[in-house]
Amino acid sequence: MTTQQAMQQALALADEAARMGEVPVGAVVLNGQGHVLAMARNHVEDHHDASAHAELLAMRQAARHCGTARLEGCTLVVTLEPCPMCAAAITHFRLSRVIYGAYDPKGGGVDHGPRLFARPGCLHRPGEIISGVREREAGAQLRRFFRVLRQRD
Amino acid sequence: MTTQQAMQQALALADEAARMGEVPVGAVVLNGQGHVLAMARNHVEDHHDASAHAELLAMRQAARHCGTARLEGCTLVVTLEPCPMCAAAITHFRLSRVIYGAYDPKGGGVDHGPRLFARPGCLHRPGEIISGVREREAGAQLRRFFRVLRQRD
8 A cells, every 4th residue: 555545544534533523533554565554543532542542553553463562664644743642652663654644733743842753862763754645634624523523512 | 549559559560560571660540539540560562562651551441440531630650750652641631640750861751851741832731740759769670670681682
């Protein structure tokens, strides 16, 4: 699967999340050959787990699949800029590439907030980060979700 | 259980982690009445999960136990300063208090590195943070573990 196809899949997973009342974020982990190791969407509410972000679930699933706690050579494709928790997890799992969709000025931890990979003490940073991939669609999903949520309140 | 007793328990869990070849960190989550909701030690290697830090496992377990993704009113007691991943998870789970043992100048995210709770954009910070509790013992466990590891290499 190409990274473009992986982003298409991640957007579909985000859409599924929204339909289930979860913040619409989807993630796919590819290995160095472009094979899908894992895919996940947000499950915070139905798992009763505030850490059940799409990318953390996908990384955990991919590592379990590989039988190793490290994902060197792998690519994470996710529809939203990872938060500081997920960015730090990317460091722990040692992902090689991160490709993400919408920017998250309030909650992001890669290009906003603590910018964890840019810190001098960062123990591992992905060799490549590509941001803003299909940003418009990923952002539109999120805005639509929160608009509906506000109307309900 | 008092927080002192919880730290004693967390130190025992860290000791168990070391015996199993895991970085010695232990964690306990108490509710507002001091009842134990969850306790965990590091499981990175045996779970093949780089995110299986003691405090993240304990928070997930506590939230599952409570049937809610949020842990308002709860206290996290952990033997080591939480890393940025776990500090950001503390924000997501909305813990009210954090009590930790040894400082982690290289890997910590609370009083070192990105100091996530001190950032102006932090979406939730615990009302109380007590650091350095039984620091000497918690630090000694970690130093002993890494000394043995280096001797093996």
